[in-house]
Amino acid sequence: MKRILFFMCTVLLINTAYAQIKKIDIVATGLTCSMCSNAIYKQLQSINGVDKVEIDLNKNLFTVILKNEHNLSPKDFKDKVEKAGFFIGSMVLYIDYSNLLIDDGKQEGIYFFIDTKQQTLNGEKQFRVLDKGYVTAKEFKKLLKSYTKYASYATNNENDFHIKLIQ
Amino acid sequence: MRVFFFLFVTLLIHSQTKGQELFVMTEPASNMPTGSIGIRLMNSFMFNKSNNLNYHLMPEIMWGINQKWMVHFQSFQSNRTTKGLNIEGGSLYAKYRFYSNDDIHKHFRLATYGRVSINRADIHQEEIETMGHNSGGELGIVATQLVNKLAISTSVSYEKAIDNTSINKFPETQSNNATNYTLSFGRLMFPRVYKNLKQTNINLMLEFLGQTLNQNGKSNLDVVPSIQFIIRSRARIDFAYRKELYSNMLRTASNGFLIKFEYTFFNVTK
Numbered sequence: 001m002k003r004i005l006f007f008m009c010t011v012l013l014i015n016t017a018y019a020q021i022k023k024i025d026i027v028a029t030g031l032t033c034s035m036c037s038n039a040i041y042k043q044l045q046s047i048n049g050v051d052k053v054e055i056d057l058n059k060n061l062f063t064v065i066l067k068n069e070h071n072l073s074p075k076d077f078k079d080k081v082e083k084a085g086f087f088i089g090s091m092v093l094y095i096d097y098s099n100l101l102i103d104d105g106k107q108e109g110i111y112f113f114i115d116t117k118q119q120t121l122n123g124e125k126q127f128r129v130l131d132k133g134y135v136t137a138k139e140f141k142k143l144l145k146s147y148t149k150y151a152s153y154a155t156n157n158e159n160d161f162h163i164k165l166i167q
Numbered sequence: 168m169r170v171f172f173f174l175f176v177t178l179l180i181h182s183q184t185k186g187q188e189l190f191v192m193t194e195p196a197s198n199m200p201t202g203s204i205g206i207r208l209m210n211s212f213m214f215n216k217s218n219n220l221n222y223h224l225m226p227e228i229m230w231g232i233n234q235k236w237m238v239h240f241q242s243f244q245s246n247r248t249t250k251g252l253n254i255e256g257g258s259l260y261a262k263y264r265f266y267s268n269d270d271i272h273k274h275f276r277l278a279t280y281g282r283v284s285i286n287r288a289d290i291h292q293e294e295i296e297t298m299g300h301n302s303g304g305e306l307g308i309v310a311t312q313l314v315n316k317l318a319i320s321t322s323v324s325y326e327k328a329i330d331n332t333s334i335n336k337f338p339e340t341q342s343n344n345a346t347n348y349t350l351s352f353g354r355l356m357f358p359r360v361y362k363n364l365k366q367t368n369i370n371l372m373l374e375f376l377g378q379t380l381n382q383n384g385k386s387n388l389d390v391v392p393s394i395q396f397i398i399r400s401r402a403r404i405d406f407a408y409r410k411e412l413y414s415n416m417l418r419t420a421s422n423g424f425l426i427k428f429e430y431t432f433f434n435v436t437k
Contacts, residue, residue, distance in 0.1 A: 035397055
């Protein structure tokens with residue numbers, strides 16, 4: 001029984017950590033042409049677990065739609081954008097949650113919910129990733145000053161992510 | 168010519184679209200995407216003093232090793248001394264991007280670059296050009312800024328020429344090293360609004376290329392206006408005209424046309 005419980009908890013944890021990202025909106029910075037956009041497009045498309053990539057060339061916005069089962073974290077997408085020679089200005093994750101109670105500063109798998117009120121999440125929600133490398137350098141400087149109460153934020157651990165509920 | 172020049176500058180300054188930095192004559196501080204391979208064919212048709220055309224064909228293979236490093240391998244052919252094309256030499260070029268400050272709609276990047284070349288052609292001018300004329304090397308630094316939707320890039324380099332093989336010695340009476348400086352402007356003219364990656368992009372460029380020979384102070388300055396077509400976001404065709412604005416050094420063929428083709432294969436290597 002204990003084993004089953006442990007297994008169920010593990011599955012739940014993994015699911016919370018990864019599986020429910022349905023879609024990601026990425027705004028890339030420093031672009032100058034459609035050839036550059038194409039480079040990012042090709043990099044994002046090469047990720048195993050990506051279903052399709054839609055582009056708004058005028059906004060440098062890449063909408064990445066993910067397959068049902070994948071083990072991808074925001075870092076996989078950041079690495080690919082940087083491989084193309086560019087950086088991320090904004091990243092929004094679309095994640096499905098059912099009955100998850102969150103609170104400001106609470107950790108859930110690889111995510112810390114910050115700048116977010118206590119509430120229960122149900123259905124698809126949008127979160128902005130606010131870590132270094134996921135916002136512009138200028139914005140990160142400002143955020144670092146205003147998020148001093150979250151001890152983990154300044155550590156810049158590459159494998160956990162500070163996300164803010166936006167919708 | 169003046170009217171054309173004025174029109175060109177006006178278009179560059181007043182256009183309301185995004186900047187461009189895929190320059191024809193110079194390399195920007197940005198690199199190729201990691202794992203991509205580009206092939207390039209530079210054709211230059213330069214008029215020599217007797218008004219004959221010197222044709223130089225310079226095919227090039229480029230590789231983006233990672234986000235910091237890229238390399239080019241290039242070979243040089245010309246009909247300057249023979250009726251057909253004669254293989255004269257080749258070069259290896261590497262660029263290292265060491266600083267990036269990117270933001271929405273702007274970036275500032277710095278890179279350092281170097282080139283080593285071998286060439287067996289006869290040395291026929293005071294101008295030093297390790298891309299196609301001289302054996303030797305070049306070491307430089309380039310800064311590229313995207314500001315108010317205009318891409319501006321500038322570089323300074325040191326270039327040193329050595330003997331073009333033991334047969335074609337570098338003349339002792341000439342300066343064997345030079346300082347080069349470039350200033351490039353680029354602007355995307357079309358499309359005004361992007362619809363998809365298949366749309367042809369049209370860019371206008373204006374580049375200034377200068378050289379000073381360090382041992383005798385002789386200088387030259389050229390201007391190169393160009394128009395560039397980017398097809399299906401992977402192929403490039405550039406048409407340029409190189410015009411000498413000033414020179415007090417011996418140059419064999421300083422004015423002429425350039426046509427450059429380029430194709431990028433994305434994600435070829437990891």
